[in-house]
Amino acid sequence: MTGQTIPFFTQAATFDAEWDGIRRHLNDVIDNGKFSHGAKVAELERALELWTGARHVAAVNSGTDALVLLLRAAGLRPGDEVIVPAYSFIATATSVVLAGGVPVFADIEESGGYGLDPAAADARVTPRTRMVMPVHLFDRPADLRGLAEVARRHGLTLVEDSAEAIGMRVDGAHAGLRGAGGALSFFPAKTLGAIGDAGAVLTDDDAVAETVRMLRHHGRGGRTLGDFAGIANATVVPGRNSKMDDVQAAVLLGKLGRLDADIARRAELSARYDARLRDVPGVRRTPGDAPPRPGTGRVVYVHLVEVDDRDALAAHLAARGIGTEVYYPRPLHLQPCFAYLGHRAGDFPRAEAACAAALALPLYPDLPDEHADRVCDEIERFYAGRRRVR
Numbered sequence: 001m002t003g004q005t006i007p008f009f010t011q012a013a014t015f016d017a018e019w020d021g022i023r024r025h026l027n028d029v030i031d032n033g034k035f036s037h038g039a040k041v042a043e044l045e046r047a048l049e050l051w052t053g054a055r056h057v058a059a060v061n062s063g064t065d066a067l068v069l070l071l072r073a074a075g076l077r078p079g080d081e082v083i084v085p086a087y088s089f090i091a092t093a094t095s096v097v098l099a100g101g102v103p104v105f106a107d108i109e110e111s112g113g114y115g116l117d118p119a120a121a122d123a124r125v126t127p128r129t130r131m132v133m134p135v136h137l138f139d140r141p142a143d144l145r146g147l148a149e150v151a152r153r154h155g156l157t158l159v160e161d162s163a164e165a166i167g168m169r170v171d172g173a174h175a176g177l178r179g180a181g182g183a184l185s186f187f188p189a190k191t192l193g194a195i196g197d198a199g200a201v202l203t204d205d206d207a208v209a210e211t212v213r214m215l216r217h218h219g220r221g222g223r224t225l226g227d228f229a230g231i232a233n234a235t236v237v238p239g240r241n242s243k244m245d246d247v248q249a250a251v252l253l254g255k256l257g258r259l260d261a262d263i264a265r266r267a268e269l270s271a272r273y274d275a276r277l278r279d280v281p282g283v284r285r286t287p288g289d290a291p292p293r294p295g296t297g298r299v300v301y302v303h304l305v306e307v308d309d310r311d312a313l314a315a316h317l318a319a320r321g322i323g324t325e326v327y328y329p330r331p332l333h334l335q336p337c338f339a340y341l342g343h344r345a346g347d348f349p350r351a352e353a354a355c356a357a358a359l360a361l362p363l364y365p366d367l368p369d370e371h372a373d374r375v376c377d378e379i380e381r382f383y384a385g386r387r388r389v390r
């Protein structure tokens, strides 16, 4: 097969373009000599507070640890139930377990995106429910108005898995700030990606921020670093080592200046895919098909289509050098690690249907228009070929 390969994801061109700025920040780190949890991390936190409008951003080593520490800081206690969508990245649910809680799955919306359905979440509330954790997946925020109302009605704490949601906004605020807080991921492929693992908690709640800062550093830091009840150097709560390293902070600072432009370019590419693919037979659903949710600002992190014969299409594209990904191949309630919850196929049909049909197309700011067009050409060719065979 000839022709240029179109990877599902690459940051190569971004690094070429931004290398001078990134190198300046990296030199600071080397000169400073503190490589973990140092001045560059603090500088990134301030920059992200400005960019998101959050009162606090606490940097940690991954989006997953951001979720775990956020859940603990928001008051999750052993055995508490947290309602989460059955369709998401695995860490949405495993973070609840790692924080000592029990994930309780609910189905996603019928239309309008892939978020937790407020009515379905409401139906899963029990006397043991303490929190509800929506996820802002792919290209738009979950129905936070509806879910905040469910939380209010039952006295639950709202926390947000906003790992994919940098730049998404709901009713004038950055995603993650509606309730106790949100988690961000800077995994390389995310909208703002590091060159390794990194994450952050964003919150407007002073106590949540202080607890996260303590928990990420072995339970030290904040007020507990000095004396506590007369005990010097006291560690009051067992924390973790979830510190961000300064090399990641340097890279993120070097890329933050182009984040707005990156987000605009992602929207442009996504609209280009939408325009071409919307009417292709075999393509059942594209992001543009879902009506915009009132009061929200979209950011296209993943351009996800639902298609017929998904695996055959993915193989067709792969054979022509085009990378795709399946987000997500298995619904959370059918993951072996949650077998103890006793779910079966059919329990959350919308989540299961999404897993069977979803395919994510290459999308990053440096993807040339012609590459997006070639992806569309090959998708059209695949379904045209199928029609001829039948």
Ligand SMILES: *Cc1c(COP(=O)(O)O)cnc(C)c1O
Pocket (backbone or CB within 6 Å): 062, 063, 064, 065, 088, 089, 091, 092, 135, 161, 163, 164, 184, 185, 186, 187, 197, 198, 199
């Ligand atoms: C990426 C992601 C995470 C985890 O973030 P990491 O930085 O990879 O640990 C959690 N939830 C969702 C929805 C994600 O997409």
